[in-house]
Amino acid sequence: MHLDIPTVTFLAAVSCLSVALAMWVVAGRYPPVVARAMFRWGWACGLSAFGALLVFLRGTLPDFLSVVVGNTVIVGGFAMAYHAIRVLHERTGLSDRLAAAWVLVCFVLYWTAFELNRDINLRIILVATLKIPVLALIVRELWVGSQRGRRAIEFMLLSVYLLYALVSALRALNVMMTSALDLDSFLSDPVQQFSFVAYFLTLSVSSLFFMLALGEVLTAELYQRATTDPLTGIYNRHAFEELALREISRAQRTGRYPSMLMVDIDHFKQINDRYGHTAGDGVLRAVVGAIQGALRQQDFVGRWGGEEFCVLLPETGRIDALHVAERLRGSVMEMPLSMVAQPVTVSIGVSSPYAHECSFTAMIEVADDALYKAKFGGRNRVVISSV
Numbered sequence: 001m002h003l004d005i006p007t008v009t010f011l012a013a014v015s016c017l018s019v020a021l022a023m024w025v026v027a028g029r030y031p032p033v034v035a036r037a038m039f040r041w042g043w044a045c046g047l048s049a050f051g052a053l054l055v056f057l058r059g060t061l062p063d064f065l066s067v068v069v070g071n072t073v074i075v076g077g078f079a080m081a082y083h084a085i086r087v088l089h090e091r092t093g094l095s096d097r098l099a100a101a102w103v104l105v106c107f108v109l110y111w112t113a114f115e116l117n118r119d120i121n122l123r124i125i126l127v128a129t130l131k132i133p134v135l136a137l138i139v140r141e142l143w144v145g146s147q148r149g150r151r152a153i154e155f156m157l158l159s160v161y162l163l164y165a166l167v168s169a170l171r172a173l174n175v176m177m178t179s180a181l182d183l184d185s186f187l188s189d190p191v192q193q194f195s196f197v198a199y200f201l202t203l204s205v206s207s208l209f210f211m212l213a214l215g216e217v218l219t220a221e222l223y224q225r226a227t228t229d230p231l232t233g234i235y236n237r238h239a240f241e242e243l244a245l246r247e248i249s250r251a252q253r254t255g256r257y258p259s260m261l262m263v264d265i266d267h268f269k270q271i272n273d274r275y276g277h278t279a280g281d282g283v284l285r286a287v288v289g290a291i292q293g294a295l296r297q298q299d300f301v302g303r304w305g306g307e308e309f310c311v312l313l314p315e316t317g318r319i320d321a322l323h324v325a326e327r328l329r330g331s332v333m334e335m336p337l338s339m340v341a342q343p344v345t346v347s348i349g350v351s352s353p354y355a356h357e358c359s360f361t362a363m364i365e366v367a368d369d370a371l372y373k374a375k376f377g378g379r380n381r382v383v384i385s386s387v
Contacts, residue, residue, distance in 0.1 A: 005192065005193060005196050006056055008193075008196045008197055008199075008200050009052050009055050009056040009196060009200075010052070010053075010056045011200060012048070012049075012052040012196075012199060012200040012203055012204075013048075013049045013050075013052035013053040013056060014049070015049075015200070015203060015204050016045040016046070016048040016049035016052065016077075016203050016207075017045070017046065017049035019041075019042070019045040019207045020042045020043070020044075020045035020046035020049060021042075022042075023038045023039065023041055023042030023045065024039065024042045026038070027039045027042065030218065031218070031221055033087070033088070033090060033217065033221070034088075034214055034217055034218050034221070036087050037084050037085075037087045037088040037214060037217075038084075038214060040080060040083050040084035040087055041080075041081065041084040041207070041210055043080050043084075044077050044078070044080035044081035044083075044084055045077070045203070045207060046077075047073050047074070047076045047077035047080055048073075048074060048077035048078075048203055050073050051070050051071065051072075051073030051074035051075075051076070051077055052070075052074065052199075053070075054066050054069055054070030054073065055067075055070040055071065055074070058070075063114065064111075064114065067110070067114060067123065068107065068110045068111050068114050069107075071106070071110055071127050071130075072103060072106050072107040072110055074131070075102070075103050075106045075130060075131055075134060076103045078131060078134040078135060078138065079099040079100060079102065079103050079134050081138060081206070081210075082095075082096070082099050082134060082137050082138045082141060083096050083099065084210070085138060085141050085142065085145075085157075085210075086141060088213065088214070088217060089141065089144075089145055091141075095137065095141075098137075099134055099137055102133055102134060103134075105130075106130045109126060109130060110123075110126060110127075110130075113126050121175050121176075121178070124171070124172070124175045124192070125172045125175050125176065128168045128169070128171040128172035128175070128195070129168065129169070129172045131165075131168050132165050132168055132169065135161050135162075135164060135165040135168070136165065138158075138161045139158055139161050139162050139165065142154045142155070142157055142158035142161070143158055153209055153212045153213050153216060154209075154213055156209050157206060157209040157210060157213065160202055160205050160206050160209060161202070161206065163198070163202075164198055164199070164202040167194070167195055167198040168195065170191065170195075171191055171192065171195040174189075174191040174192075226238075226239070227239035229302070229303040231281060231284060231285070231303075232284055232285055232288040232303055233285075233288070234288055234292075234301050234302055234303055234309075235300065235301070235302035235303070236302060236303060237302060237303065237304055237305060239302060240300070240301075240302025240303075240304070240310055240312075241302075241360065243300060243302075243312070244258075244260070244310075244312045244360050244363075245360050247312060247314050248358065248359070248360055248363075251314070251315070251358075254315075256314075256315040257315070257353045257358055258312050258313055258314045258315060258316055258353075258363075259312075259313045259316045259317070259318070259320075259321035259350060259351065259352040259353070260310065260311065260312055260313070260350070260351045260352075260363045260364070260367045261310070261311040261313065261321070261324070261325050261328070261348055261349070261350050261367065262304070262308065262309075262310055262348065262349040262350075262351075262364070262367035262368050262370070262371040263291065263308065263309040263310070263311060263328070263346050263347075263348050263371075264307060264308050264309075264346060264347050264348075264371055264375065265283065265284070265287055265307040265344065265345075265346055266344070266345045266346060266347055266375070266379040266380060267379075268280065268283070268306075268307040271283055271340055271342070271344070274340075274342075275339065275340050278339075279339040279340055282337075282339040282340075283337065283339065283340060283344055284307065286335055286337060286339075286344075287309075287332055287335070287344065287346065288301070288303075288309070289335070290328070290331040290332045290334075290335040291309060291311065291328055291331070291332070293331055294324070294327045294328040294330075294331040295311065295324065295328070296313075296324070298313075298314050298315075299311060299312065299313050299314070299324070300312055310364070310367075311324075311328070316352075317352060318350075318352040318384060321350050321352050321384065322350060322382065322384055325348045325350050325382045325384070326382055328346070328348065329345070329346055329348055329380070329381070329382055332344060332345060332346045333345055333380070345379060345380035346380070347371060347374040347375045347379045347380060347381060347382075348371065348374060348381075348382045348383070349366075349367045349368060349369065349370030349371030349372070349373070349374055349382075349383055349384075349385070350367060350370055350382060350383065350384040350385070351363045351364075351366035351367035351370060351384075351385055352384060352385075366385045367385075369385060370383040370384060370385040371383070373385075
């Protein structure tokens with residue numbers, strides 16, 4: 001079967017241009033990280049489309065534009081794809097500049113080969129092999145992302161680029177083992193035809209997988225926004241309640257029940273009135289940091305409202321819960337503060353179930369009642385009650 005290489009190249013250009021336009025049009029509607037990654041992937045597709053179009057117009061345009069500039073722009077498209085993936089990973093730096101520098105190296109090498117040697121075989125070898133370093137950077141970045149447990153889809157995207165790198169190496173090796181090619185034999189060579197089809201498929205499939213990766217990042221970000229308190233970075237009330245209900249349900253099956261702490265910052269209104277809400281926000285964040293530092297790995301904390309926080313201590317009895325609460329109270333007392341010139345303390349109510357018929361509502365009510373007693377009793381203290 002004979003494949004028309006110019007037609008495949010034109011289809012690659014049209015496909016990439018379509019993706020580029022779509023990315024540019026919709027990027028502004030998404031959160032910043034996703035939007036930046038989409039915008040750069042749009043540029044990657046735009047460069048790939050422009051490069052493929054220049055190659056397609058070989059014979060109509062001067063060879064310098066279609067061969068040298070066209071193939072340099074194609075490498076630039078891969079370099080921009082690498083940058084887009086790095087932006088999605090929120091990792092930018094020296095590697096991005098190295099990829100851009102490699103595009104300039106490719107231009108010099110293509111131009112030198114074009115001026116000094118009219119051998120088609122040498123040009124094909126350069127075109128095939130000079131892509132591989134950028135493809136290797138992409139594969140490495142995706143491997144790092146998949147190993148960090150970010151997204152399984154990235155391993156599939158990695159596979160696409162790895163396969164295309166292997167195809168490019170095979171293309172160069174085939175030319176090395178072939179007698180001198182002319183334009184007609186180049187167009188009819190099965191390996192060369194296959195390499196162009198592989199390029200088209202790489203551009204199309206990689207864009208599909210990249211969009212899937214964007215979707216996973218967007219889903220994770222939306223989930224974080226839905227479950228996280230924006231000021232303190234801990235669970236919000238709804239998320240904390242869901243996790244607590246899940247833990248209590250598990251405890252009812254195992255018989256190992258949790259305890260709950262209700263934590264309230266003493267005299268917080270006075271802090272806001274005296275030092276302002278900016279300082280008050282700083283105190284909230286500092287207290288959360290002190291709470292997290294005093295908790296065990298299995299414990300979790302959420303913002304219940306205002307200056308109140310809830311802490312769930314899985315599989316924790318009365319004595320251990322009391323120890324955790326006292327450690328937490330001491331951690332808040334000892335934390336350094338620069339935004340206010342007065343000590344910050346907390347009162348803590350502890351609910352610890354002694355019966356199997358505990359519920360989330362009952363634990364909250366008992367912890368809140370214990371907190372009231374702690375504040376009524378002079379603040380900066382821990383009071384424990386049982387459900």
